[in-house]
Amino acid sequence: MSRRGHVYKRGNAWTYVLDISLPGQRRRQKSKGGYRTKRDALTALNEAQGALQRGIYVEPSKLSIKTFLLDHWLPAIESGLRNSTLQGYRSAIANYVLPHFGDTRLQALTPDQLNAFYGHLLREGRRDGKGGLSPKTVHNVHVMLHKALHDAVRWSYLPRNVAQFSDPPKQTSSGKAMRTWTPDELRTFLEFVADDPYYAAWVLASSTGMRRGEVLGIRWQDIDFDRRRLAIRQTIISIDYRVEISEPKTARGRRSVALDSGTVTALRAHRAAQNQQKLKLGEAYQDQGLVFCREDGTPVHPDRFTQMFDKHVRDGGLPRIRLHDLRHTHATLALAAGIHPKVVSERLGHSTVAFTMDVYSHAIPSMEAEAAETIANLVRGSGK
DSSP states (O other): OEEEEEEEEETTEEEEEEEEEOTTSOOEEEEEEEESSHHHHHHHHHHHHHHHHHTOOOOOOOOBHHHIIIIIIHHHHGGGSOHHHHHHHHHHIIIIIHHHHTTSBGGGOOHHHHHHHHHHHHHHOOTTSSSOOOHHHHHHHHHHHHHHHHHHHHTTSOSSOGGGGSOOOOTTOOSSOOOOOOHHHHHHHHHHTTTSTTHHHHHHHHHHOOOHHHHHHOBGGGEETTTTEEEEOOEEEEETTEEEEEOOSSTTTSEEEEOOHHHHHHHHHHHHHHHHHHHHHGGGOOOOOBSSBOTTSOBOOHHHHHHHHHHHHHHTTOOOOOTTHHHHHHHHHHHHTTOOHHHHHHHHTOSOHHHHHHHTGGGHHHHHHHHHHHHHHHHHTSOO
16 A cells, blocks of 8 residues: 655645555545645645554545434444334434534534533423433433444544543433332332232332333243242333333343242232133233233333322322332332342342442442441440
8 A cells, every 4th residue: 555645725725635545446536625734734644644554544524414323324223223222312313413413524523512512412402492401311312422423433434433532421410319218108109009900010110129111011921929030021112102012121131030928919919800801801802911901901001100100109198209219219228228239239130230339329328337337246246
């Protein structure tokens, strides 16, 4: 490979011309202008020649961010994504990325532009105009862009991934404190919903920390009543408000969870009631093997499940928490009770114990205080 080139002045600006000669290929020339001085043009030429020699040269292109994301990136990766993930990418691109800099040239994107973009989303990113997005949502947009730009580098559209040099908000940064119930509040809730058709679902969610979609996706074949264990193998998700059956996001999400005797009793009672409903509807019952379903056997929409929970909380006069906060309540109570973090992490299906401890760090001080007293008692011989 030979490296040649030159610079010349056009009007008030300088342009460099890079000669590209590769074995087995015809000699080509690529130019780039707009430099204020001859020295600037020569510096840019030397950088391009060095990149060419190292095999990382990227030819100048006017390809826009919009065209790259919609016409190149998404079509190339969609077959390897879950439907929910693909829909999330499309939504983030359409609602946040394209309105901000969709027409910007891909190669012109800078870390400063990304930082300004993230700041804009935090301040006023909501589509309804009522403020900004949460740090977690903005971080998720960054993760998507980082992946897209990483692929652009691999496919020789970019010389480097500028998202790697940006400063997105931390995923765990949040303006809202995690809201959980005390044992008494959780007990009050379960007593209030004792006659609800989905009572066993509320018991299962609170006693295992399972996610909403995991609870709704459980089938009778996933429950071993004799061993008191439940296998999480599928989830119910909503895509464009359409109910779909999916798989857990990660390998850790596919897990086996131990059940307490009270939860098993609630599930047995629920199965008996469901069998009565099957007999009542006969052939009209669409049996999909789901533990928690609508009266005709079809899946419960996740949003409807959340709405039912919210109504119970209001009617029961309990402190307002989200349905997902039942999961947080389970984890917090377990850690406060001295359950080993690794056990809690495995029950929740977290990727690592470190992640569990980071999310539920608010429960650690009481654990540390108890540990300090326990260790001191052992040393002094005043406790067991």
